[in-house]
Amino acid sequence: MGKTRVFIADDHNIVREGLQLLFSTSPFQVIGEAADGEAALHKILAELPDVVILDLNMPEMDGIEITKRIKATAPEIKVMILTIYTEEKFLVESMLAGADGYVLKTIKKSELFFGIEEVLRGQKYIDGNLMQRAFLQVIKGEQNRDSMLTDRELDVLKLMARGKTNKEISTELYIGSDTVKEYVTAIMKKLDSKNRTDAVAKAIRNQIIL
Numbered sequence: 001m002g003k004t005r006v007f008i009a010d011d012h013n014i015v016r017e018g019l020q021l022l023f024s025t026s027p028f029q030v031i032g033e034a035a036d037g038e039a040a041l042h043k044i045l046a047e048l049p050d051v052v053i054l055d056l057n058m059p060e061m062d063g064i065e066i067t068k069r070i071k072a073t074a075p076e077i078k079v080m081i082l083t084i085y086t087e088e089k090f091l092v093e094s095m096l097a098g099a100d101g102y103v104l105k106t107i108k109k110s111e112l113f114f115g116i117e118e119v120l121r122g123q124k125y126i127d128g129n130l131m132q133r134a135f136l137q138v139i140k141g142e143q144n145r146d147s148m149l150t151d152r153e154l155d156v157l158k159l160m161a162r163g164k165t166n167k168e169i170s171t172e173l174y175i176g177s178d179t180v181k182e183y184v185t186a187i188m189k190k191l192d193s194k195n196r197t198d199a200v201a202k203a204i205r206n207q208i209i210l
Contacts, residue, residue: 003029004120007049009040009066010082011058015105019053022109028116037061041069048074051116054099056083056090064097071098078119082107091130092201096161101125126207149190149208156183158209161200 006028008019016033023030032047034040037058044052044066052070056063067079080101081094091102100119103112104127115125149157152173159169166180173180184196193199203209 003027004051004116005029005031005047005049006116007031007040007044007047007052008033009035009037009044009052009058009063010055011035012055015055022112026113028113035059037063037066041066044070044077045073049077050120051078051080053080053082056081056085056094064093067094067097067099078116080116080119080125082112086130088201088205091126092204095124095204096163096200102130103127104129124207149187153183153187153190154209156180157187157199157203160184160187160196161203161209 004027006023008016008030010016010019010033013035016035020030020033028051031049032043034043038060040052040054040058041061054063054066058066063081063083067081070077070079075098078100079098080103081099082103082105083090084105085091086104094102101115101124103115103125106129107115107127111128115127118125155173156169159172164172166177166184169175169180170177187193188195188199191199191202193202200209
């Protein structure tokens with residue numbers, strides 16, 4: 001079996017060079033790189049790598065938009081966000097855009113490789129430091145209502161995360177629109193959320209859904 005084909009997209013030369021060095025003695029083969037978003041997207045869709053290591057802050061086109069376009073055209077390509085941003089909003093936006101993984105640039109080599117293997121197996125992977133922060137929030141009681149969600153509420157929540165409207169959820173789950181509205185209201189109440197976006201953000205942050 002050949003090596004996993006990796007593409008690196010980052011606007012910092014030293015980061016790309018460092019990743020090239022890391023991957024040089026690994027089961028992964030770097031097949032290309034780019035320093036700006038538009039060039040990255042063009043090369044990625046031309047080369048069709050197995051995994052893209054992608055920075056969020058890119059000139060010409062940011063990592064969120066690149067991820068959306070990759071997934072719209074070649075959803076089989078795995079996207080691993082590698083960034084300095086620890087804020088929840090960037091994690092949520094990345095996962096909603098279709099990213100398969102989200103890790104920080106402080107990650108260890110072994111953890112990065114493990115994360116890549118996980119996304120290749122079809123799993124989602126989030127940096128352990130971010131997950132530890134989420135678990136601490138659970139312990140503090142900021143997010144202690146997750147277990148109250150029923151299986152049906154989880155079904156509705158997953159469709160909410162995909163941007164589906166109540167009408168679309170109704171059609172997909174074969175339930176009435178009024179019933180969907182009741183589920184959405186219940187979900188927001190149980191997750192102590194002000195709106196749908198906030199509910200989805202909390203669910204992704206705490207890995208209720210991915």
